[in-house]
Amino acid sequence: MLKTKEYNNLSEEYLKGSRRLKKDESVVLRSLNASSKKNGKTTYNNSVRIPNVDTVYDPNLDDFVQIAAIRSVQNGAPRFFSIFFEGSRGGNLILSGNSNSDRLVFDFLWNSNFNKNNENRDTAIQPLFEYVDPEKNAAIGYNLFEEKAKAMQAVILMKDSDAIDFAISRGQNTDITGMRAKEFLGKLAESDPVGFLQMSRSTDKTIKANISKAVERGIIRFDKRQHQYFWVGTGSPITRIERGVDHIDGMVNFILTKKQGAEVYTEIEEQVSRNTVAAKTPQKLKK
């Protein structure tokens, strides 16, 4: 760091403990404000400027020190670097240890409060960028690969009947075949392996499948306007689902948490297995 009377007067101890950019090393820093995601598509803004002056606390001096990205000093007056994370580079800033300019910029950025990875940063200040750790990235990539393999394996080993129930619980038609269900689940496992594994462990999927079957076979119906389930045969209400909650999830919650819900589910299961349309509300459920 280039020092002036005003800037970069950090203690030797502080600088010794700080990460430096080594020769032949290159690091990638990524802006935390460069991109936004909409409909699965990532878009980048034009650029994000990082302030070239900051104030940090040096515990060795027990005082605050102004640090700056100083390019050069002329007659005691500093000239600063302009630091931009460009959207056209994916919001990344690559700095090389073989460039003196890059090393000066890195020294400032690493010690600034804008660096999310700076352990000494002032947490009241919004971080603006982070260090892209290649080791951590590799570990994340490998874990994802491992999860994907596990999810695909789960699909391969799944019984046809289980695959059909699972696919129905995810909104597929109740007449889906085992092979088509497995194909659907394979795609699901590939696109979101972690979510898939969580869902596959869930006991809800059979209940969801039976609710979907009951709706499709005209045993129960969901009234969108009233947000309520009814028996088709009698028109009697079953339960009202809270607005803003998916109606299938709401029904599962009703079945699992309410005494009457368990009775309703027994009846649904029975009628689905008989594959008949409910003619009337079962006597035991009438009030």
Next chain:
Amino acid sequence: MSLINKAYVSGISWLDEREIFNKVLDIRNEEYSFLDVMELMGQSQKTDQPSYHHFKNRELYEVETIKTGSTPVDNSAGAFSDIDIQLSNTVAGASSPKLGNLILFPNQKVGLVYAKSDSASGDTISVKAVDGTSDLQPAADQLLSIFSNAQGEGSLAPDPSRWGMDKEFNQIQIFKDSYQLTDVQLASTIEVEYQGKRYYVYKAAMESLRKFRGDVAHSMLFGRISDENFTNGAPTLTDTEGNPVQTTKGLDQYITDAGSLFPGTTVNQAFFQDLSKKLDQVRVTSDMWLFMGGIPCIAFDDYLNGLGNSGTLAQAGGRFSLDGRNLDFGVDSFKLYGRTYGKKKLPLLDNLTTVNFTGSAGFEKVIYGVPADKVKTHGGEGMVDRFRTRYMEVPGAANNNSYGNVKYRELHLGGLASTPTNSRSVLECVFETRQGFELFGANQCVKITLA
């Protein structure tokens, strides 16, 4: 002694006259919002669909990066005048260099692309220095400018080029507000006047309308876009009846998503230098509007007044307006590095209860920089306004119980409406509009947030 004093008369119930100033004071003082500014400038355009789109072209040239961790191969016995370099694309053939392209290296040397092999792990191109001897000094992570091309005599045409375009869209949002008064309150007088009349209904109407327009103005600035729920069979945002709800994208999100951001800024020379360089880079040739609240205004005035204290400027007398009694230190517009900036104060950015309070979202420290020009249309002579509101025309805007215009509708309902709609003795008044915001060329705008 039977003295008639103040206490005696005041003791007689209901006899004292009440001394009340018959006007209500407006402590908010925020008549002009961002919405008003736009409407005063006539920047409103009808839309026939709940979402509206536009296309924009892309840059003609692309910068390429030599792949991180790759090692350039030298085909010239250590001279590095003939090299193979791997690029950072992740889709085979997606890099921009073509055979015959000229590449400008960071050391200002120029090379010709004479071979290319496509790969999903990064295309490899073979490049030869055009003067045959220059060391091109390639290195991983280096940025390359593909700036021109040179072709052989009697050669075939190069690989065809294509340039896509990007679509931007936004959508309207439905805004409503209402108030109701009973028959008794409608007829009762009050101590204070509204529009010269002593009825509460006038207060209700004024407040309700102002709040309604305030909601629209806030959304035009701070709105975050939702999914397109009016055209979605399974809307992701609904009201309590299950009706779809959607929201518009405001100025802030437009610029945050596509413009240049200057977070943690201190207004000083280094900032203006960076701002100017960035605006030149995104080809803003015009003057700039800077929309801001009071806090940034202070920062700008302080910095610019500091400039005025410099010897040359003060001697030139170029800054102060002085008429013998009044000194004007305020700055409404200023020219720096070849560009004029106009400060436009938006009272909404200082609103005590929505924006500018301790623990707020911080918009009171934000300045929005928008070019003060129109945007050129590509392949034509046209120009379009930089920003505007888009509204859906409300059918039946004026009939027996409905007032307003094509953009805003005021609906009177209940037994006390001019044409009663039911037998309940209340007057219900509903304001509604269907509007969204639209900004063109957001990539040329800036969002500056003070430290």
